[in-house]
Amino acid sequence: MSIRVVVADDQELVRSGFSMILEAQPDIEIVGEAGDGVEAVAAVQRHAPDVLLLDIRMPRMDGLEAARLVCGQSGCRVVMLTTFDLDEYVYEALYAGASGFLLKDVRRDDLVHAVRVVAAGDSLLAPSVTRRLVADVIRRRRAEAAEPAPSSARLDVLTAREGETLRLLARGLSNAEIATALFVSEHTVKTHVSNVLGKLGLRDRVQAVICAYESGLVTPGTP
Template sequence: MSSEDIRVVLADDQPLVLGGITAILSAQPGIAVVGSAADGREAVQLVNSARPDVVCLDIEMPVMNGIEAAAEILATMDTQVIMLTTFNREDYLLDALRAGASGFLLKTATPEQLTEGIRAAASGDALLAPEVTRTLIQRAVAEPAPAAPAPSGAQWGADPQAGPQTGTEPLSERERDVLVQAALGLSNTEIGLRLFIGAETVKTHMSRILAKLQLRNRIEAVAYAHRCGIVAD
């Protein structure tokens, strides 16, 4: 393991699942699995000692579930959390978002999607499984989650092309294009291919979007875009 590797801790109460994810990630260059846990409490203790860059938490675990563990980890430690679950449940999605998770993936995700999620979280981005993006968006539009508030004083005007009227700096045309694609559930790589720009350029645009709209992460940006009418539901 090199000092530049993304350090990852895994938590899942199913040994076969835990072993499989460990094998997948250990085979990836630049990623090092530095520990694993079988329940949420053990995961919190492990994260406190191992100080990983990213934590992947199953939701349904004994002793302490993954969402409770995520909330405790993120309240005191500087790391990123990805939730992994078998179930596409709305309450899990919203609770994970409120806890501050950077990503939400189903266990049906491909190894490529899992790896991309790890790398995205480590770089400060967020990734939602395509299967759950619509569920989150529909709920965010109907009843915005407390963890994803609209920027103070910012409202979309009658012309959504114009961007927020007050409280934030307007998005450029390219930034708006990137936000639209992100709100459709595309990853940075997919956005880059669609807009004919590099993935790193997409990442730069996303960082500027978050700064301008005063949002914390990509998940909030997706919800914001739909809630404010920049993307039709």
């Protein structure tokens, strides 16, 4: 079964270029394109894609609002497209439920890989760009508001091992790397990650990273 994708970008050359790259893959099908946020939401409702590539800055309805609607109304996985690797709007989109983001100058192979990863239910955390983004935005927001780190009481529902799994996940480690660090199997790590998401009411690993930073479990600059 092919991965169904909608590409939404107000720049026709970017939109058609991404579509051509993805359509050339035997396991990926472009089912729709959109030039703004309104069209993107409508395309998701009409075509029920597995993945939506969504530009963060578009006319009529921006990518942030479109991401909120799509993530709240469907099971479609959203990947944000941006020109800036430290765009605060990207953080807001991730918080709204997007599964990651790509820079528009992404390499062909990385674009294809990202679509496959997200369609499989994972998130774009490697090579830790999302983690760096989240850490940077939270650090700047706290500095601007002169606010202390929030309480970690929310994490009390986690076992010690689940908490350690969340900490390592927030550092950008893969399941295999977490398994090595904790001296357990990858299957056990997957169970821990699933428990963390379920207990904290999180959609995916990206939101787990955000939660880890917001709760103070991991702080910007932590190795």
